[in-house]
Amino acid sequence: MSVTGTTLAADGSSPDDRHQTVRIDRSNAVERYRYVCPNGHTDWDRTNNHVWCRSCRQQAENGDDVHPEHWEIYDKKLDKEIPWDAVELVADRGNWSAQRRRHRATR
Numbered sequence: 001m002s003v004t005g006t007t008l009a010a011d012g013s014s015p016d017d018r019h020q021t022v023r024i025d026r027s028n029a030v031e032r033y034r035y036v037c038p039n040g041h042t043d044w045d046r047t048n049n050h051v052w053c054r055s056c057r058q059q060a061e062n063g064d065d066v067h068p069e070h071w072e073i074y075d076k077k078l079d080k081e082i083p084w085d086a087v088e089l090v091a092d093r094g095n096w097s098a099q100r101r102r103h104r105a106t107r
């Protein structure tokens with residue numbers, strides 16, 4: 001039995017499901033405090049397959065029922081969540097000297 005007349009994408013995926021990449025420059029204090037872990041911390045890190053939060057880890061070690069791994073972060077300004085795979089960290093460790101801004105050159 002075959003269906004004729006309609007054509008569907010074979011894999012059923014939709015490009016609309018993909019979140020637009022968000023570049024976060026954490027050397028910028030405003031951006032650093034804008035994007036937080038789901039529990040409101042700023043000291044998270046992006047790993048290969050999730051977001052890892054240092055403060056959540058400390059809370060877990062103190063007996064709180066929290067997990068240090070997250071699959072999204074929270075954008076306080078837009079009041080929405082961003083999946084980790086859409087997060088791109090600018091000026092990540094090791095890149096500081098290469099990405100140094102020229103703030104001092106203007107004065």
Ligand SMILES: [Zn+2]
Nearest residue numbers: 037041053056
């Ligand atoms: Zn946290």
